[in-house]
Amino acid sequence: MNGLSVRDVSIRYGRRVILDGLSLPDLPAGQVTVLAGPNAAGKSTLLRAVAQLGSYHGGITLDGRDLAHLPGAERARLVGFMPQTLPSGSSLIVLQSILAALRATGETPAAEADAAAMAVLDRLGIADLALRPLDQLSGGQRQMVSLAQAIVRDPRLLLLDEPTSALDLARQVRLLAELRRLAAEGRVVLAVLHDLALAAQWADRIVVLHQGGLHSHGQPAQVLTPAMLAEVYQVEARVERCSRGNLTVMIDRELAAQPSVG
Numbered sequence: 001m002n003g004l005s006v007r008d009v010s011i012r013y014g015r016r017v018i019l020d021g022l023s024l025p026d027l028p029a030g031q032v033t034v035l036a037g038p039n040a041a042g043k044s045t046l047l048r049a050v051a052q053l054g055s056y057h058g059g060i061t062l063d064g065r066d067l068a069h070l071p072g073a074e075r076a077r078l079v080g081f082m083p084q085t086l087p088s089g090s091s092l093i094v095l096q097s098i099l100a101a102l103r104a105t106g107e108t109p110a111a112e113a114d115a116a117a118m119a120v121l122d123r124l125g126i127a128d129l130a131l132r133p134l135d136q137l138s139g140g141q142r143q144m145v146s147l148a149q150a151i152v153r154d155p156r157l158l159l160l161d162e163p164t165s166a167l168d169l170a171r172q173v174r175l176l177a178e179l180r181r182l183a184a185e186g187r188v189v190l191a192v193l194h195d196l197a198l199a200a201q202w203a204d205r206i207v208v209l210h211q212g213g214l215h216s217h218g219q220p221a222q223v224l225t226p227a228m229l230a231e232v233y234q235v236e237a238r239v240e241r242c243s244r245g246n247l248t249v250m251i252d253r254e255l256a257a258q259p260s261v262g
């Protein structure tokens with residue numbers, strides 16, 4: 001099958017089962033899929049497993065190839081992963097960090113590597129950050145640099161964990177529009193988002209995780225319903241079309257005290 005396939009995936013931490021035999025609908029190239037669900041549902045855990053950064057049982061394949069069995073350099077070329085936060089304590093400047101991400105796939109001639117790194121920074125509108133130390137960037141700037149690191153290898157599969165969490169309104173739109181372009185160029189894009197109104201506007205489909213498994217999936221209008229929001233998030237909510245036709249999600253009240261996350 002073309003695209004990403006997740007079949008019968010189980011993940012536990014010690015004796016705690018986080019995901020229990022999870023299978024997702026196949027995620028084709030060309031589409032943006034949003035992975036949603038409440039805190040501690042296992043979204044980051046699943047993303048890390050797909051990126052082969054955590055252990056799991058089950059099958060995760062990209063274009064029919066088992067990601068667990070690909071050589072490291074090839075996997076690094078095929079899969080771009082944008083974590084929730086960039087690790088701090090780096091002594092690199094932004095350009096060096098992009099070049100380091102590029103080197104994970106093997107050596108590229110220096111001039112070519114520099115050009116590729118600058119092209120990615122340009123594409124994301126952050127070329128002015130190239131010579132800034134990573135550790136001196138704002139949260140939003142770090143998030144844009146993290147995206148640059150994830151896409152510089154031109155991956156077939158792009159995994160993003162809450163990529164808009166530190167971005168202002170204009171940059172949220174810029175990033176999500178960029179994700180749509182990256183998908184349209186022939187990539188599989190899977191992003192964790194908490195903001196369901198953004199998901200409604202930008203995703204081709206939404207996958208909802210809940211209680212260790214798949215709750216629902218489909219186009220935003222199919223998935224984002226008051227019943228789903230009540231069952232999964234324990235909120236009373238309205239889902240309505242605004243004047244431009246986009247879905248908006250309005251939360252009216254919490255239905256019950258949430259158990260503590262985790």
Ligand SMILES: Nc1ncnc2c1ncn2[C@@H]1O[C@H](COP(=O)(O)OP(=O)(O)OP(=O)(O)O)[C@@H](O)[C@H]1O
Binds near residue numbers: 037040262
């Ligand atoms: N390294 C770890 N060791 C033990 N438990 C972990 C570890 N990482 C995550 N967990 C637990 O796994 C569960 C799922 O965590 P995960 O981060 O995948 O959730 P999430 O859906 O991404 O949540 P959030 O929306 O809050 O980011 C949580 O109960 C969390 O406490």
